[in-house]
Amino acid sequence: MTQSISPPRGDTGKAAPGAAPPAWRALVPRADVRILSLLGVLAALVVIGGITKPDQFLDTRNLQLVLTQASVIGVVTVGMTFVITSGGIDLSVGAIVALASVWATTVATQEYGFAGVLFTAVIVGVGCGLINGLLVAYGGMVPFIATLAMLASARGLALQITDGQTQIVTIDSILELGNRDSYVLGIPPLVLVFAVVTVIGWLVLNRTTFGRRTVAVGGNAEAARLAGIDVRRQRLYLYLLSGLCCGIAAFLLIVLSGSGQNTNGNLYELDAIAAAIIGGTLLTGGRSTITGSVLGVLIFTTITNIFALNNLQSDVQQIAKGAIIVAAVLVQRRTTSTT
Template sequence: MTSDTASKTVRPPRPEGGDPGDRSRPRPSATPLAALTARLDLRIVTLLGVLAALAVVGVVTRPEQFFTTDNLVLILTQSSIIGVVTVGMTFVMIGGGIDLSVGAIVALATVWATTVATQQYGLFGVAFTAVVVALVCGLINGLLVSYGRMVPFIATLAMLASARGMALQISGGTTQVVDIPALLELGYRESYVLGIPPLVLIFGAVTAIGWLVLNRTTFGRRAFAVGGNPEAARLAGIRIERTRLALYLISGLCCGIAAFMLIVLTGSGQNTNGNLYELDAIAAAIIGGTLLSGGRGTIVGSVLGVLIFTTITNIFALNNLQTDVQQIARGIIIVAAVLIQRRTARGKA
């Protein structure tokens, strides 16, 4: 071996941590905590921190009431219905749309599914009717937005007015009481599975399926592409219209499921059901990191947003704070979340 070869073969010792530009050798392994943090979305970690802080506030202010099994089950139950609606809203917003009609669709579905004629078919008749009515509304929204080239705000606003009007016309402004024992029993404690109400189990199932569809399917990737850059998605061969139609169908399906859950919870159908659900769902999705402009969002983040809002409402109720204070607090939280999103977007640009 010559001296020149030896000089080329022997390298001087590298500083601790290795050469950043050299990828031929593995870098030192990170600590388990650092590896776990790297895999988690910072927004999700932040939302979990906010939820933990709210839990501490609840325990400090009402230690004998907040951290009890009954109250925790109440929070989950109250989160379940609006949570299902929020899952559907998250899909639509990721695709670059918006759905202002979700609350009205829930109202129409509950009223139509609790008529005397529908109740003759029992539990499954009520559930089937609620889902089909909501799906039809979602289909109309999707057709208007995708193939009618209407602005989502206008199309869903028209559906909001129409669905509310139809719900009022069908119900006559009265409460339609459900008289199906099998349906009403779903709201009783005896129907709990391992101490968990059926409504919470349905919420969990919808969340899991929504996460799988959004993150583990081709359709989910197409939804992100359509919301992030529609023209690039079109050039990539994605059927923009068909994808947007499917997103509004998903929103309608979630509204139908939520309508059935609301019937189980209240034992009735009313034209006033679902009031302001659209604002709550949009706010929860925004808190969870879903962009109003589309292209980004997570099901887990939206669900955490729902839990945060429900926990805040629960804490306010336990401390006997008035409703107007709750609404003011929600408004502040929404504004803060949007401002944080803008700062984050500018930082990544």
């Protein structure tokens, strides 16, 4: 008879009298240091922005803009964090966002109003995630190849739907969500959606069986299988989750831009992966933090905003992002080797 062993939940696990403390507790202080380090980097960027462009950067409207822009890629990053935690990767998230946004803003779809646009964006995202999941989990394809194929296909289909044209949204109830009149206590609705997705993602990853299974699959898929976890089904669910996040992000982007374009979501996959990595998620799987991923998104969005306010070239911005990614990976390798 095989006895399944459940990993400790949260911080409630207790070692038996006289036994050594569980190994997972050693990660808690390190995780706290990582989060504090990210907060320190974000605070330093705020100081830099405040010094270089005090009147513009610290303006309430600009800070609201930073948070709003972070919301779209942030929702995508939450889904990406789950996929990477399981040891996978999703290179198609940007293309899925583009496809969902243009499919949801066609004239035929807009005839169904707010609900029709939202439903279409979400269902297209989930559908693409389903295809990715089936190819990876049951088709035996390497995640890199499967999602790369989806990237090309989704971009091509988005271009075919739009014929290279911008599709303007004409539904007032959607456009009004981007107006300041719809802000709740000064917080844009898109930011509230991002906050809700973040909280749900954190709870699912840290307080549910689904989250523990995700970590187990990423840590050692064979051991997870022997423990009774259906690894293939778990991976399918994770790509469905990533597709769902892409669908939600597509709708947020529609609200933000008031249109659907085949160029939407350009390089989102790189930004989402980078944000997850600097947040502490291991590319090899088995360890992640939603909080760190969100801070990574805020760091990158703040950098972009500071560069824009100071009229610096985008190539310099990309170099800075690349340097941050390299530094984060080197730190990961060092901390992993000492664990």
